Amino acid sequence: MDKFSLKGRVAVVTGGARGCGMAFAQGLAEAGASVALLDMLDPVIPTAELSSQYGVTIRYYKTDVTSLQSLQASFDAIKSDFNGQLDILVACAGVNKNVHFLDTTEKDFDGLFNVNARGVYFTAQLAAKAMIENGTKVGSIILVASIASHMAIRSQRSSAYCGTKGAVRAMVPGIAAEMNKYGIRVNSISPGYVKTEMTAPFPDLVEGWKDEIMNGRVAEPDDIKGCCVFLAGDASRYCTGADYRVDGGVTMW
Template sequence: MSKFSLQGRTALVTGGARGCGLAFARGLAEAGANVAIFDVIDPNPAFYDIEKVCSVRTAYYKVDVSSQESLENGFAQFQKDFDNALDICVPCAGINRHLPFLEFTYKEHHDLISINVLGLYFTAQLAAKQMIANGTKHGSIVLVASMASHIAVRSQLCSAYCGTKGAVRSMCPAIAKELAEYGIRVNSVSPGYVRTEMTAAFPHLVQGWKSEAMNGRIAEPEDIMGACVFLASDASAYMTGQDIVVDGGVTRW
């Protein structure tokens, strides 16, 4: 079990104020990592309990990942506060829109790309640069994709979201190949339907989501947490460029 330990390591999670991002931050902290989060909204109060409960260091930075200036400033402050330490990065910030393909506007699609693709890509890039500069020995970047990158989602109109998450999954092995020489692993996790504040906006779709899962329920953020901790830890030391689907079997039948 020591392979799963993140004792003494430092992690950064974007979109960590709530939902899956908050669960990932808590899971990494429970495994022993110091954790910082970037988000545009104030954290769920539960975030402030992590430091006390897990006996690790935590920090919150108000950062808009779709803004190059905000992202770079956030990294600069994070580097200063954590003495350039960074071992794990989980770019989780993302948004979705429930709209028909024929009604999607340019601006709505652009907003998704700015956060889900560009924000994630440049978060990973800045994290990799910091890891390389600091000579990180156990660097792990865990990109957050989605089962929507594997299938046409049946119960939701989300063609643009599927495209952005498909971009995440396809860039993962390419980035992994380039960073392998620095000892940095890059993998992705693809959650299925998860009960979060974001999906709470679609209560009329929940019953359909449950019927699509083999086990008849949608996930809680904690159900996805273990995959993230596994990919961040030495337990997955021989994995890079891979995607783990955690979807209750939705994509398999």
């Protein structure tokens, strides 16, 4: 079980203020990692409360992942605050927009790709550079894709969103191959339908998802964080370049 421990490690989680990102951050903290939360929104649970609950350092950095300047400033601050250490990245920041393919504008398309694909790519790049600089031997980069990279989302008009998540999943093997010589593993997680603050205003939509899912229920955030903890630590030391679906079987149903 020691292989699942992240004690003494430092993680960055983008989109970590709420939803899946917060769940991933809590899982890492439960396993012993200190965590830097990067988000444009304030955390739904204060970082002081999280730090006290899990007995690790958790800090928040307001960050716009579409801005390299903002990302660099946050990584510089993390380097200072955590004595140059960085072992884990979970790139979870993402947005969606329910818009029909025929009505999608250039602004819609660029907005989605800037956050979901470009932001993820350059966040991973900055994290990799920091890991190489500090010489970590346990580097793990986890990009958050989606079941939307595997299938159409029948209940929503989300072709552009599916494209962004497909881009995330597709970039994983290439980044993994190039980072392998540095001892940095790179994988992705594709969550299924999850109850979060973002889905709370749409109870009918969430209820309808149940019929699409093999096990007949929508995931709670607690259901998806175990895969993240597994990929972050030594239990997955032979895993790289792969995507892991945490979807209740929806993509196989």
